[in-house]
Amino acid sequence: MDTLAGKRIVLGVCGSIAAYKVVQVARDLTLAGAQVDVIMTEAAERFVGPATFQALTGRPVLTDMWSLPEDGVIGHVSLGMRADAVVIAPATANTIARLAAGLCDDLLTTTVLATRAPLLIAPAMNPSMYEHPATQANVATLRARGAYVLEPEVGRMAEPVVGRGRLPEPADLLAELRALLGRQHGPLRGRRVVVTAGGTREPIDPVRYLGNRSSGQMGYALAERARDLGATVTLISGPVALTPPRAVTYVAVETALEMRAAVQAACTQADILIMNAAVADFRPAHIAAEKIKKHGDAGMTLQLVQNPDVVGELAHRTDIFKVGFAAETHDLLANARSKLQRKGLNLIVANDAIASIGQPEITLTVLDGEQAVELPRQLKAEAAATLLDLIVARFEQWLLARQPRAGEIAD
Numbered sequence: 001m002d003t004l005a006g007k008r009i010v011l012g013v014c015g016s017i018a019a020y021k022v023v024q025v026a027r028d029l030t031l032a033g034a035q036v037d038v039i040m041t042e043a044a045e046r047f048v049g050p051a052t053f054q055a056l057t058g059r060p061v062l063t064d065m066w067s068l069p070e071d072g073v074i075g076h077v078s079l080g081m082r083a084d085a086v087v088i089a090p091a092t093a094n095t096i097a098r099l100a101a102g103l104c105d106d107l108l109t110t111t112v113l114a115t116r117a118p119l120l121i122a123p124a125m126n127p128s129m130y131e132h133p134a135t136q137a138n139v140a141t142l143r144a145r146g147a148y149v150l151e152p153e154v155g156r157m158a159e160p161v162v163g164r165g166r167l168p169e170p171a172d173l174l175a176e177l178r179a180l181l182g183r184q185h186g187p188l189r190g191r192r193v194v195v196t197a198g199g200t201r202e203p204i205d206p207v208r209y210l211g212n213r214s215s216g217q218m219g220y221a222l223a224e225r226a227r228d229l230g231a232t233v234t235l236i237s238g239p240v241a242l243t244p245p246r247a248v249t250y251v252a253v254e255t256a257l258e259m260r261a262a263v264q265a266a267c268t269q270a271d272i273l274i275m276n277a278a279v280a281d282f283r284p285a286h287i288a289a290e291k292i293k294k295h296g297d298a299g300m301t302l303q304l305v306q307n308p309d310v311v312g313e314l315a316h317r318t319d320i321f322k323v324g325f326a327a328e329t330h331d332l333l334a335n336a337r338s339k340l341q342r343k344g345l346n347l348i349v350a351n352d353a354i355a356s357i358g359q360p361e362i363t364l365t366v367l368d369g370e371q372a373v374e375l376p377r378q379l380k381a382e383a384a385a386t387l388l389d390l391i392v393a394r395f396e397q398w399l400l401a402r403q404p405r406a407g408e409i410a411d
Helices: 019-031 050-057 075-082 093-101 107-114 127-131 133-144 170-185 217-228 256-266 332-342 380-402
Strands: 008-013 035-040 085-091 119-123 153-156 162-166 192-197 232-237 249-252 272-275 282-284 304-306 321-328 347-352 361-368 371-379
Touching: 008 019, 008 075, 008 107, 019 035, 019 050, 019 085, 019 170, 035 050, 035 107, 075 107, 085 093, 085 107, 085 170, 093 107, 093 119, 093 133, 119 133, 119 170, 127 133, 127 162, 170 217, 192 217, 192 256, 217 232, 217 272, 217 380, 232 256, 272 380, 321 332, 321 380, 332 347, 332 361, 347 380, 361 380, 371 380
Parallel strands: 008 035, 008 085, 085 119, 192 232, 192 272, 232 249, 272 321, 321 347
Antiparallel strands: 153 162, 282 304, 347 361, 361 371
């Protein structure tokens, strides 16, 4: 289930040309199952009509202090008090200044003062206005009070100016909102999760490498789901053709040795390690300094050496809940059970490599000791969400089992 489903979201829209982007935000929130109440400032109505938001959310759009929501309760108090989150996008310099000053002279600022829900502010304005010391001081004030201010992006503005002031894309805004809500209510709030993804590349010479076909889709989806459930996520990724998820710490690596170093560093304080990356088992013993040339019809022999077992080296870490993956071409469950034991894992996720690599769907089997749970074949993003929910449940059981019983002394 989407973490936005059932949430009450107040969406404040201010007077900026970027307001057109927020139409998509309102639609996507509604499609995700959220109840969206849109508050528009007077200036916002000059850019987008209230009817547009009402059509997409199926709810009345509120524009003044005396607007009544459909339940008939006075809006300037009830909206803020019952909200799960308040989002202001685009937030203009004027609205940011009024919020920092604690003013409540319209419905939006009054709602913000009345709410105790998390507040996400997404500024959008001319770069010179955003960089002005007054605006920066106001942004710092709001952050100090607990508001989450999303930095605008660098790009071309409506006028012929390039700089920092663009509103992030709707998908990015929703990702930040999911992360914010997760940190408030998610089952993994306060936990640190390390996810590895993609394949590694072992260089042969400056232009060639040994690699594999891992796309990274599953690992990236797992990192997003862990973020949405409230975790502080570190995603360690080999080279893939994917955009790093928002609101996670992203570490790019290339070789197995780099993956090993990054995992060991990230796991110093981790609660959960999800080792989804397809780490190369071997690497060339020697890397040519120059591009290797063909010499007639002669072949070429590569001497390979074993790479370290990145997750196996953490077998002694009984303070981390460790999840491994086994992509196999034969004897799937037998090979997975062997890895589960040899590598000191708490769970292992097995899948048929031939049926999953490069495919949009996947079938997963989760093994815990002698138990095996087969998840239905589904899109990889959906499979990742289902799998992460199962991991959370097993992690909570693992935590309970580690707690000392009555009369026992903890280590």
